[in-house]
Amino acid sequence: MLSISPFYRLRLPGPTAVPERVRQAIALPVLNHRGPEFRAVLGRAEELIKPVLGTTNPVLFFASSGTGAMEASLVNVVAPGERVLVCIHGQFGDRFAAIAQSIGAEVDQLQFEWGTAIDPAVVAAKLKTADYRAVVVIHNESSTGIYSDLAALGKIVRDTPALLIADSVSGLGGLEMRQDEWGVDIVVSSSQKALMCPPGVGIASVSAKAWDIVNRETKMPRFYWDFRKAKKSIEANETPFTTPVSLMAGLVEALEMMHAEGLDNVLARHRKLSVRLREGCNALGLATFGKSNQLSTTVVALAVPEPLNGGDIVKRMYERHKTVIAGSRNKMQGRVIRIGTMGFFTDGDIATDLLHLEATLADLGWPVKAARA
Numbered sequence: 001m002l003s004i005s006p007f008y009r010l011r012l013p014g015p016t017a018v019p020e021r022v023r024q025a026i027a028l029p030v031l032n033h034r035g036p037e038f039r040a041v042l043g044r045a046e047e048l049i050k051p052v053l054g055t056t057n058p059v060l061f062f063a064s065s066g067t068g069a070m071e072a073s074l075v076n077v078v079a080p081g082e083r084v085l086v087c088i089h090g091q092f093g094d095r096f097a098a099i100a101q102s103i104g105a106e107v108d109q110l111q112f113e114w115g116t117a118i119d120p121a122v123v124a125a126k127l128k129t130a131d132y133r134a135v136v137v138i139h140n141e142s143s144t145g146i147y148s149d150l151a152a153l154g155k156i157v158r159d160t161p162a163l164l165i166a167d168s169v170s171g172l173g174g175l176e177m178r179q180d181e182w183g184v185d186i187v188v189s190s191s192q193k194a195l196m197c198p199p200g201v202g203i204a205s206v207s208a209k210a211w212d213i214v215n216r217e218t219k220m221p222r223f224y225w226d227f228r229k230a231k232k233s234i235e236a237n238e239t240p241f242t243t244p245v246s247l248m249a250g251l252v253e254a255l256e257m258m259h260a261e262g263l264d265n266v267l268a269r270h271r272k273l274s275v276r277l278r279e280g281c282n283a284l285g286l287a288t289f290g291k292s293n294q295l296s297t298t299v300v301a302l303a304v305p306e307p308l309n310g311g312d313i314v315k316r317m318y319e320r321h322k323t324v325i326a327g328s329r330n331k332m333q334g335r336v337i338r339i340g341t342m343g344f345f346t347d348g349d350i351a352t353d354l355l356h357l358e359a360t361l362a363d364l365g366w367p368v369k370a371a372r373a
């Protein structure tokens with residue numbers, strides 16, 4: 001068997017630590033994906049995730065990572081040559097624009113400085129300049145630790161022919177989502193972030209307004225991702241192709257845990273502990289990255305002060321403490337480190353993060369003052 005340190009601590013902004021209860025559920029016998037036992041699992045998953053999304057939409061599940069669900073959201077509504085507006089304030093916005101380009105959409109990129117939030121007024125003005133099929137945003141930009149005001153964006157897009165598509169891969173379950181109330185047409189997410197599961201399940205929730213576009217006769221190249229097939233199947237508690245049955249059993253268990261804690265309590269825990277971690281890091285001399293009052297509750301992004309290098313901090317945290325945090329895999333490489341505050345974590349995890357970070361910074365020669373949160 002693979003040997004993993006008993007002190008291994010997964011503190012990434014995804015994938016995240018998975019509770020024992022969920023891992024036990026995943027270890028149950030593999031089920032027939034078209035049998036009664038699994039239909040009950042899938043039905044329960046859909047029932048339990050709807051309140052997390054704040055929706056009465058049908059919810060679709062795919063065997064995929066989050067990026068697959070992002071691609072699915074576009075191939076079902078954007079025909080080649082149609083125009084989309086992608087709002088970009090970090091790495092995942094870049095990814096969404098790249099996906100849109102790859103499927104032959106006309107892509108307008110609305111750039112916001114990384115570390116700031118998407119400005120709804122700028123989106124509103126841009127939306128008036130062309131006929132857009134969709135406005136695409138990242139709900140929680142994991143690369144910068146900033147979230148988007150989906151309520152404000154929903155107001156802008158709601159009364160236009162455009163659809164509002166939101167990537168809430170790293171938000172859903174940890175950051176408030178009221179899809180129906182806010183007017184978000186397609187929310188995509190995946191299992192391995194605030195939903196406390198291993199990677200492997202992509203999720204899409206699709207509004208009535210979006211279904212009208214999904215169901216068009218217009219030629220949109222799609223097969224595996226076809227929402228029409230997925231919807232027909234989910235009505236019978238099935239998926240069109242083999243479901244990742246074990247992961248879905250895990251997802252149900254994770255959702256049961258979230259409901260038992262209380263969805264409001266889950267969100268409050270994310271708010272409280274993300275603030276606590278951020279303040280503790282600030283006290284150590286690591287400033288919050290960016291300038292925004294829309295700081296994520298699921299990921300803490302920190303600016304790395306000269307002469308330190310983010311990669312060295314990440315490496316030392318792992319080698320010395322077996323605490324796995326993230327650097328940056330983009331233009332901010334070396335300058336930003338990120339710690340997940342999503343899913344299955346408590347105040348004890350935050351205290352340990354700060355302890356390990358303090359020791360690490362001291363090891364690297366940074367003049368650490370006392371910094372207990």
Ligand SMILES: *Cc1c(COP(=O)(O)O)cnc(C)c1O
Nearest residue numbers: 014065066067092140142169170
């Ligand atoms: C993690 C993440 C994704 C998905 O990444 P995958 O590796 O494909 O699961 C997409 N968007 C955001 C904002 C993310 O944080």
